[in-house]
Amino acid sequence: MGFTDTRFNVNLSILFTELPLLERPAAARAAGFTAVELWWPWVDAPVVGQAELDALRTALNEAGVRLVGLNFYAGQLPGPDRGALSIPGQESERFRANVPVAIEFAKSLGCTSFNALYGNRVEGVDPAEQDRLALENLVYAARAVGEVGGTLLIEALNAPESPKCPLVSAPKAIEIVDAVNAATGLDNARFLxxxxxxxxxxxxLDEVIDRYTAKTAHVQIADNPGRGAPGSGSLDFTALLGRLKKNGYDGWIGLEYKPGNGPSAGAFAWLPAPLRAAH
Incomplete structure (x- = not known):
């Protein structure tokens, strides 16, 4: 596969999960990667102690890998069971409490790209009220991210695996991107x-790439079916990534796939070693 001008990073929340969190950065570096991304690692805690943050920062720095993307708190993933779309009160407060903590941590590592998952519908609450609160929370996050010159990412999930999530199409995610930008005037919300x-x-996918690359700030890949490595399913990533490049995308390609039955280090045979390091 010809990806000579493509920048790949590894998601350490789905790959290398056979290892403790603090060992994953070094494992990614040993596999040849110099950039990583993360879901918020503490699924039950939007705010964690400084010692835990310092330990993860040290692990990333000592491994020599760059953090290029971080999810805001969304609870247990895959899912998500929480996110910006939350009932008023405690859950919404947990999302908001995480925002400054996540931004400060990522900023200390030179990372200014943040994914805010929309979340699932909550039974017994008016969907319109949920969407109003979600937009309010996303606007809050976008303004906070804007203070560090960062980007807020909005991602569409898929209906078969996340049936309670309202954002299950590219047009719907773009609608939220546009709504956040209109509310803040910052133009720092983008499509993941x-x-x-x-x-x-x-x-x-060709149509999505042609229509929405200009509003895209991050791309993630996994093959379909199975959410495995490229080559394990039917998607033509040579063509897809080439189309992204033709449409002007030059950002990160996040490897967010399941490693299969073996160790994660063996899940990169499709990508020649010289192409794994950011360049």
Whole structure:
């Protein structure tokens, strides 16, 4: 596969999970990668102690890998069971409490890209009220991210695996991106184009790339079916990533796939070693 000008990073919340969190950065570096991303690692705690943050920062720095993306708190993933779309009160407060903590941690590592998952519908609460609160929370996050010159990412999930999530198409995610930008005036909300989720939704990936690359600030990949490594399913990543490049995308490609039955280090045979380091 010819990806000579492509920047790949590894998601340490789905790959290398056979290892403790603090060992994953070094494992990614040993596999040849110099950039990583993370879901918020503490699924039950939007705010954690400084010692835990310092330990993860040290692990990343000592491994020599760059953090290029971080999810805001969304509870247990995959899912998500929480996110910006939350009932008023405690859950919404947990999302908001995480925002400054996550930003300060990521900023200390030179990372200014943040994924705010929309979340699941909550039974017994008016959907319109939920969407109002979600937009309010996303606007709050976008303004906070704007203070560090960062980008807020909005991602579409897929309906088969996340049936309670309202954002299960590229147009719907773009609608939220536009709504956040209109509310803040900052123009720092962008689309996170996850080709696996969009494929699971049955969307025309070529059309999505042609229509929405200009509003895209991060791309994630996994093959379909199975959410495995490229080559394990039916998606043509040579063509898809080439189309992204033709449409002007030059950002990160996050590897957010399941490693299969073996150790994660063996899940990168499709990508020649010289192409794994950011360049």
């Amino acid at each position: 184009m996850d080709l696996y989720h969009l494929s699971m939704n049955g969307e025309d």
